[in-house]
Amino acid sequence: MTSNLESARITALPDEAFYISDFITEDEEDWLLSKVKAAPLPRWTQLSHRRLQTWPSALTKSNALLASPLPAWLRAPIIEPRFQELGIFNESPHKTPNHVLVNEYRPGQGIMPHEDGAAYHPIVATVSLGAPIVLEFYDKHIGQDKETNELATNRPKYSILQERRSLLVTKNQMYTDLLHGIAETARDENLGPELICNWDLLRDKEAYSCGWCERETRTSLTYRDVRHVAKIGNTMKFLR
Ligand SMILES: O=C(O)CCC(=O)C(=O)O
Numbered sequence: 001m002t003s004n005l006e007s008a009r010i011t012a013l014p015d016e017a018f019y020i021s022d023f024i025t026e027d028e029e030d031w032l033l034s035k036v037k038a039a040p041l042p043r044w045t046q047l048s049h050r051r052l053q054t055w056p057s058a059l060t061k062s063n064a065l066l067a068s069p070l071p072a073w074l075r076a077p078i079i080e081p082r083f084q085e086l087g088i089f090n091e092s093p094h095k096t097p098n099h100v101l102v103n104e105y106r107p108g109q110g111i112m113p114h115e116d117g118a119a120y121h122p123i124v125a126t127v128s129l130g131a132p133i134v135l136e137f138y139d140k141h142i143g144q145d146k147e148t149n150e151l152a153t154n155r156p157k158y159s160i161l162q163e164r165r166s167l168l169v170t171k172n173q174m175y176t177d178l179l180h181g182i183a184e185t186a187r188d189e190n191l192g193p194e195l196i197c198n199w200d201l202l203r204d205k206e207a208y209s210c211g212w213c214e215r216e217t218r219t220s221l222t223y224r225d226v227r228h229v230a231k232i233g234n235t236m237k238f239l240r
């Protein structure tokens with residue numbers, strides 16, 4: 001896949017991650033946000049620190065997806081043609097994402113460091129809408145830092161600033177060997193070329209020249225390929 005994405009590579013990272021700041025237009029962003037808002041309230045799962053929609057549906061207990069197409073508004077123009085042109089999912093089992101999470105974070109909200117696990121092929125493509133946010137990556141091992149006595153997981157190993165309308169692709173060891181999370185804060189701080197791995201690829205560095213950014217509501221569309229798809233008629237064994 002990487003040939004078409006090579007200019008978007010985040011070279012400060014040891015394994016594969018790519019960032020495209022202008023992935024969708026402002027009109028497309030407005031339209032996508034209106035589609036997210038148009039979903040009926042029961043589509044949302046309210047968690048304590050964010051809310052989310054799961055398309056086409058939540059995975060079964062055995063981590064299978066019940067075969068069902070993604071809605072048209074999540075397919076075009078993001079998958080067709082843009083992901084296809086970039087070849088992002090060329091190496092994944094179904095050659096296309098079949099599952100999308102819509103996460104909405106208000107100021108002060110976030111997601112605890114976690115890994116996405118074996119249900120998905122290790123490629124994640126995230127489109128950011130509405131406002132910038134910092135995604136942080138942590139070592140998996142919880143150990144004590146000898147100098148500071150802090151738990152190692154308290155400090156991110158890498159930080160990526162995701163601007164609104166951007167695409168972030170992470171794969172392989174970024175997926176399997178690290179945890180990722182979003183701090184529960186009203187303000188992202190320490191923004192600058194030292195700590196933000198994709199600083200050179202940002203659309204608007206000036207906006208962060210003060211070193212911080214006040215959070216506003218940020219919505220993400222997280223595209224992945226679920227490995228196991230259960231066809232209708234064959235679903236009963238997956239539902240058990
Ligand atoms: O909102 C994001 O960018 C991250 C979401 C995430 O990590 C997840 O839903 O597993």
Ligand SMILES: [Fe+2]
Binds near residue numbers: 114115
């Ligand atoms: Fe995640």
